[in-house]
Amino acid sequence: MSGSRPRLPGLDLLRAIAVLWTMQFHSFVVGGLGPDWSWLSRYGWMGVDLFFVLSGYLIGGQLLRPLAQGTAPSLRTFYLKRVFRILPAFWAVLAIYLLWPGFREAPGMEPWWKFALFIVNVSIDYGSNSAFSHAWSLCVEEHFYLLFPALALLLSRRPSSTRFWAACIAILLGGIAIRTTVWLHFDALQPPRNWFVEDIYYPTWSRLDGLLMGVMLAAWQAWRPQSWARAAAHANLFALLGVAVLVLAFWLFRDRVGLLANSIGWPVLSLALALLVFAGAQPRGALGARAVPGAGWIAAISYSLYLVHKPVYGVVQAHWGSVLEGSGILAWLAYGAASIAAAALLYYAVERPFLKLRGSFLRGYYARPHTPAVAGIPPAGNNSPATLRSDALEAGLTGYGPDEATRNR
Template sequence: MNHLAPGRPLLKPQSRLPGLDTLRSLAIVSVVIFHLAPFLPPSLSVVQRFGWIGVDLFFVLSGFLIGTQLLKPHAQGRPLGQSSILDFYRRRAFRILPAYLTVVALYLFVPLWREQPHLPAAWKLLTFTSNLFMHYPAELAFSHAWSLCIEEHFYLILPLAVLALTRRPSLRKTLAAFTVLLLAGICLRWWELSHIVRAASDDDLWPVFMKRIYYPTYTRLDGLLSGVALATLRLFRPQWWSRLESRGTATFLTGTLLVLAAMATLGFDYPSPDRTLGVLLAFPLLSLGFTLWVASALATNGPLKLRIPATEQLATLAFSLYLTHKAVAHVARQSIPWLTNNRTWPAAALTAILCLIAATLLYRMVEVPFLHLRDRNQALTTSPAAEPQTDPAI
């Protein structure tokens, strides 16, 4: 185990992969710009149009990293057992719940913290089911928790799926599982779009679309599945992975073309109920494109191998920043009159600084102590490699 120096403020592995930091930073920055667009300079509107895809990039990263955690023991001849699954759940709880519950408490007990007037019921937030029981657009405070709900459902189900698939492992069975789940998501979106969404009145069209297609876990598994598929390829088909790893630039460019193709099916805009092809194919195309970006980030060459300043820090703060950025921007505008209706670059810079300060405080005061506690408890029983970069929250 990589023991942490006493009092060390940031948890770092001995060596990081700069490409993954770059992708994680790109994801969080794009999401923040998307959410805070009404507060930002109009010149950022182009970025804002596409910022929503940052969540899909997070899904792919989580699928790959968590898939690697769960599959690596089996690849090393150590089958996943009940104790390993329980340990995985324990580590996830230490990683996610402290910061998440801290922010939930702020939303529940500090009305000023809410960026929108109405908050989902506490039981939805505490059970990670707000994405399944969303009252859109009535309950928009902390609405971005929908993606965290999907992540939690993924963390709960994936170990059980890995346990089932690795008891009698076969390439055919694994490919069949990935294919069936991917096609099931496409079919579910088609069914919901054709029979539920378009049957709604014009006033209810968008709310029903968001509730039945955009937010639910069962219609948004494309990215997580793609990430797990890449982890499986890397661990169990080293010859295939070696070929992919040696073509970092080509892999990145191919992924970029797939991302552009996905956006083209949506008219280079936000997913819409009037874009049938986009609703069906944009999410899997985006996921495949981002999966190739992740592969390029891990390759021996390619544009994502460069170490970009500040990306490591942004990647480290990504979870806390995701949790807090909407509320912090709202509180800032309620507390600082100069920021009200001010969409200049200085106002945007101040908002960004405040968001980063809040994220840093949540990270250092909540995330880090509980990660230390998790790793100290882990040291009493076993000695796994605990690398923050393979321990994502979003």
């Protein structure tokens, strides 16, 4: 199955950039590369938004491709894939956080049940409980997995470009309105608390722009394949345009907590990243033509790397911080190498075995007859073209197995 579609090394590269860029941003907690290199990490938080666009495109495509062909995707299969993909590594890291306080990058941590229910992003005292707070982005994606299938199935009952665009515009304008309202209400005169993080940056309803842009890419590819193919011939132009719009986003976010950034900055940033994802998905463009050595492996472990890099920073600093202090790039390399080693351990000990188990489980499921998931829409068969294309696409991302697309954190 994995040989039925060419690899997409451009998306591997973007995923690797996303996680390394995020790591660079979080390295500020241990001094990073020092003040002379602060420009390199200033916008590193945008790596999470790149993950969101990738997830919207890849995960959204799993549901939209069969719907575009008039067949109902198996929601059971969809959710089984997500469970096996996300929960084992997440639960393993959460258990370490709970059982080993020294693993925490900060003293305080929200109750375990907020993480287990994936609601920590909408209920957190960031000033007191910032340990494992980077799980906020997993919460956003979990909410996306829960709500998007229902919306996709609803819109597909009576397919209409007008309804689709109306939904997209409503989500886009709704996000702008929510962030603007919060910004105007919580200003510097409010009682001291991190209102930007707690009320704008973390909550799901404020962070749908990247996922939306990714879903729009998936919808374009699924419902307008000829238009997609014509645009693919200009992949390099899309990449250049993406870089230009990204520069505009840098300018809008020069004051990260400012009104301009938090009103229109997020959709502009997401548009820039969507243009780059489109370019990366084209094997004939410069971004996606050739695999960059090591990028595929970093992409494969990126979920584990996202989960463990912050606590590993803290562990290294606690035990060897005094030795590494003032070492500049050597300290930066030491923190990074330790994080990658821990991520590789998590990937090979937890993620990969459960992905293999998932493959065995789903092969057994595919061997059984399926029933229609939605009235009026025939089901996608065990080996339907929609199913094969969806699995082959994600297999091409890492060259390891079906649905191997690593996630955003």
